[in-house]
Amino acid sequence: VVMESHLRRAIELNELKVYYQPQIDLRTGQISSFEALLRWNNKKFGFVSPGQFIPLAEKSGIIHSVGEWVLDNVCRQLKEWQDKRYRKVRIAVNISPNELKMEDFSMKVKQKIKEYGISPSSLEVEITENALANMEDTLETLNELKKIGVSISIDDFGTGYSSLSYLKQYPIDTIKIDRSFIQDIESDEKNKAIALTIINLAHNLGMDVIAEGVEKDLQAAILLNANCQKAQGFLYSKAIPVDEINEKYFTK
Numbered sequence: 487v488v489m490e491s492h493l494r495r496a497i498e499l500n501e502l503k504v505y506y507q508p509q510i511d512l513r514t515g516q517i518s519s520f521e522a523l524l525r526w527n528n529k530k531f532g533f534v535s536p537g538q539f540i541p542l543a544e545k546s547g548i549i550h551s552v553g554e555w556v557l558d559n560v561c562r563q564l565k566e567w568q569d570k571r572y573r574k575v576r577i578a579v580n581i582s583p584n585e586l587k588m589e590d591f592s593m594k595v596k597q598k599i600k601e602y603g604i605s606p607s608s609l610e611v612e613i614t615e616n617a618l619a620n621m622e623d624t625l626e627t628l629n630e631l632k633k634i635g636v637s638i639s640i641d642d643f644g645t646g647y648s649s650l651s652y653l654k655q656y657p658i659d660t661i662k663i664d665r666s667f668i669q670d671i672e673s674d675e676k677n678k679a680i681a682l683t684i685i686n687l688a689h690n691l692g693m694d695v696i697a698e699g700v701e702k703d704l705q706a707a708i709l710l711n712a713n714c715q716k717a718q719g720f721l722y723s724k725a726i727p728v729d730e731i732n733e734k735y736f737t738k
């Protein structure tokens with residue numbers, strides 16, 4: 487409860503910050519996109535990990551204002567890069583099941599895109615399998631997002647409570663292989679089999695695929711050899727503030 491009351495004031499106290507983790511095209515080694523990952527630095531609690539405060543935000547309903555704040559921040563960032571004529575990259579935003587469930591979610595996204603005048607294709611929403619599990623409205627929301635031109639990816643693929651049938655019902659662009667399958671892909675035959683099967687599954691469905699949690703060159707080599715297009719992980723970079731992103735990836 488104490489942490490919740492601090493989280494409630496985090497936006498007005500300027501305690502939230504969006505960090506960005508690069509997503510790499512394995513064939514060219516170039517950055518193709520970034521995942522926006524929220525950070526909270528509180529006076530009393532210090533840095534609280536999103537693994538801790540996101541569930542709290544979801545339980546308390548704070549996730550709606552936090553989610554809007556993140557989306558606004560990301561769209562403003564895309565606009566800034568667009569104005570500076572930086573190389574075109576996409577930003578992926580994590581969306582909680584509770585946000586996705588809201589009837590006006592796609593309208594809000596549409597309005598933000600319009601407000602900042604950004605290209606819809608530069609925005610991606612990341613949702614988990616669990617968000618798709620039992621909701622009728624979700625399909626309509628995702629279809630609307632798709633119509634607007636926003637990309638849709640499935641986060642932590644293979645770890646949720648879900649069936650594969652949603653892959654044919656929902657307009658999914660990209661599957662993100664959960665990092666638990668990538669972690670020891672070079673030594674664990676089962677994880678390797680699962681990861682390679684997900685890559686084929688995605689491609690057979692005409693979807694893109696990205697491997698999460700890549701930490702070693704050998705893992706990247708195995709994935710490239712298996713035709714995985716993209717990777718994300720500490721091998722390339724952890725999530726960093728936008729100043730560092732600008733300095734590292736755009737100004738040279």
Ligand code: G
Binds near residue numbers: 522535536581582
């Ligand atoms: O950033 P890691 O660095 O610790 O992220 C932990 C978890 O928090 C991940 O599951 C990630 O998807 C989630 N997360 C990070 N940022 C956001 C956000 O802006 N919105 C939502 N809903 N989840 C987020």
Ligand code: G
Binds near residue numbers: 665701724
């Ligand atoms: O659930 P989601 O996939 O959004 O979670 C992203 C989380 O994974 C963040 O906490 C991020 O910091 C973490 N992460 C990103 N890359 C790596 C990696 O290479 N190794 C590990 N262990 N964690 C990673």
Ligand code: NA
Binds near residue numbers: 521580612641
């Ligand atoms: Na994510």
Ligand code: MN
Binds near residue numbers: 641662664665698
């Ligand atoms: Mn993930």
